[in-house]
Amino acid sequence: MNASPKGWRKSTYTQQETACVEVGRTQDGAAVRDTKDRSAGYFTTTGQQWAAFIDAVKTDRFD
Structure with a gap:
């Protein structure tokens, strides 16, 4: 089991x-x-999933 998330912001x-x-x-x-x-609660993503999401946000793919 993964440790609890840290550094919430x-x-x-x-x-x-x-x-x-x-x-x-x-x-x-x-x-x-x-x-x-x-x-x-919260949901988790892998590093690869998170990077893909951030890239999509930065390149306006959700507009």
């Missing part, structure tokens, strides 16, 4: 917003959770 662009997610580091990649409902 959210984007500095969302400091005043209420609909945000936080990202934490895992041994193999990243974890994502809702800032308003942290007790609901």
Whole structure:
């Protein structure tokens, strides 16, 4: 079993917003959770999946 995610953070662009997610580091990649409902848990991705997601965001493939 993987260790719990560490270093949870959210984007500095969302400091005043209420609909945000936080990202934490895992041994193999990243974890994502809702800032308003942290007790609901989180989902994890591999490093490769996270890199592909970040690349898609940066290249506007979700627009």
